[in-house]
Amino acid sequence: MEMTFKEMLNAIDGEVIVQKEEINFNKLCIDTRKIEKNNVFLAIKGANFNGNDFAVKALENGASVVIIDEVKFELKEVQNKGTIIKVKDTREALLNLAKFYREKLGLKVVGVTGSTGKTSTKDLIAALLSDKYKVFKTKGNFNNDIGLPLMILELTSEFDVAVLEMGMSSLGEIELLASVARPDVGVITNIGLSHIENLKTQENILKAKMEIATFFNGENTLIVNGEDKLLQNISSNVFKVKKIGYNHEYDVYASNIILREEETEFLAHAFGEEAVFNLPMAGKHNVLNTMLAIEVAECLNVSFKQMVKGLENLEATSMRLQVIKKEGLTIINDCYNASPDSMRSSLDVLSAYKNCRKIAILGDMYELGDESERAHFEVGRYAKDKVDILIVIGRYIKNFKDGFDNDNIIMYNTKEECIKELKNIVKLDDVVLIKASRGVKLEDVVKNLEEM
Known part of the structure; x- marks a missing residue:
């Protein structure tokens, strides 16, 4: 993390209750089993564990700073072992720290949500941008109120663009993630039945996914799959909306689609140009995902030529086709x-x-x-x-x-x-x-x- 101790303390509104004279720290960790020298350990509470119980263990394992919201140790146990900060709520502190850090770095952020295809689309966006930019992307499924801020805190000033996946199971969750990540460009892949148990209707699922644009203004762009019946009529007077699909009415469209056993080829049409894309991925659904990625790349001034070259850098997340x-x-x-x-x-x-x-x-x-x-x-x-x-x-x-x-x-x-x-x-x-x-x-x- 590229920030000072004072910046971190202010961002999380923390109180230092134990301070070591010299404070050196590098990255944040929430698992004492993975602690490395000079890490910041943040004590998260889960359904079956309380990270505050492991504050002393974190220091013993090499952490230089520990952030807690409960004191579950004697102060004499930790004297001279490290610095301890107490906050009101460590989960809230994590979100606030990530929000501050995203603003400090000032890089471009692409947020990706949808019922299905989020991860494949994230991988494709990162690839198509990679010839022009240094790109960071969400690892695995770190896409909730803990995972997303952890991803942001892994960023450095070396990166130009962060492609962040945003998941949800209820209303309000993506709005919270958007308040932290503040995406410049938002992507919605589709509106399916995932999480309908909680949200009851697809219209509510759409409402939840649209929260990605909560903080958008005229500088922001929302990109949606126009082939999805619930997304095809999306419009806004506040921010730009771009749509992709299979015919010429869309901002990006595809023709000459060839489906093979383990790869897919199609001709992409956009911005008055066209280019052949050969995907090392099977399935017509990945044509839609790629077109979403093409529109993201266009928003960030990447040429077709650069996109095709960047596709060679595709790194697909495991266990997905x-x-x-x-x-x-x-x-x-x-x-x-x-x-x-x-x-x-x-x-x-x-x-x-x-x-x-x-x-x-x-x-x-x-x-x-x-x-x-x-x-x-x-x-x-x-x-x-x-x-x-x-x-x-x-x-x-x-x-x-x-x-x-x-x-x-x-x-x-x-x-x-x-x-x-x-x-x-x-x-x-x-x-x-x-x-x-x-x-x-x-x-x-x-x-x-x-x-x-």
Whole structure:
């Protein structure tokens, strides 16, 4: 972190209760197991732990500064070991520190949200910008009120642009993230059913995603997927709105789309020019994600030529349509998360494979509330002409089966039951898709397939 101790103290409105004469610090950490010399340890409270319990441990492990909101030690335990700051609330302090730091660095920020495709779009934006700019992007799914500020605090003045993912499960959450990150450009990938259990309607999901533009003015741009029925009519008199899609009415549009087993090619049209993009990613949905990235790059004055060159630097986040080749077996690992829209997209990718037997192993989709049974039925029905064998796991296997309406389905209550029988089902030259919500942890199935 490029800030002084005084700046940090003022940003978090903290009180020094123990001060070591010499204060040297580098980066912030919230896990004592990962503490490095001269880190700042911030004590976060979780559902099953209280970081304040580990203040002394943090100092012993090398932290030079500890930020707490409860004193759970004797002062004599920490004398001369480091500096301790007490704040009203450490989670609030984390947000305030990140907000100050983002303002101090003054770099460009791109915020990305949406029901599905956030991470792939983030990866594509970072790649398309990379030939012109030094780009930072959110790691993994650090996209909530703890993860996003931690990402901001990893930034340095070396970076020109930060591409930050913004997740939510309720109203008000993205507004909070936007108040900290203050994106110059916002991106909404789509409005699906993810989190409808909490938000009840897709209109409320749209309202929650639109919070990314809460602090926008005439200098800001919101980029949306015009092919999404809830986003296609978005407009504003306050900030600029750009839309992407499949025909010429959009600011960026695509033609000549060629879908291959593990890559996608299309012709992009924008700003009176056109260029061919060859994606090392499968699926038509990634054409939409790339067009969102193209519009972001255009907003930041990146040329088509620079975008195409930057695409060579694409680093995709793991467990998202990750293709693994192993001794005649092709595994499509897409088990990071799942929703009805992303399930359909992944099934489309599987169906593009030719001259092989196609197997989909699908698990439960979470946070769908009253839509759960219907959503699993619809995914089962969508899979009917996309796969040769459907294997389903979990609570909604009957709904998958009713939608699939085909004898080529195998049902398991647990992933452990499935793993026991996989070697009797999967054969040489099969292509196997694995997908479910994160909590199902179907990466265990992927691991088993890799070891077969």
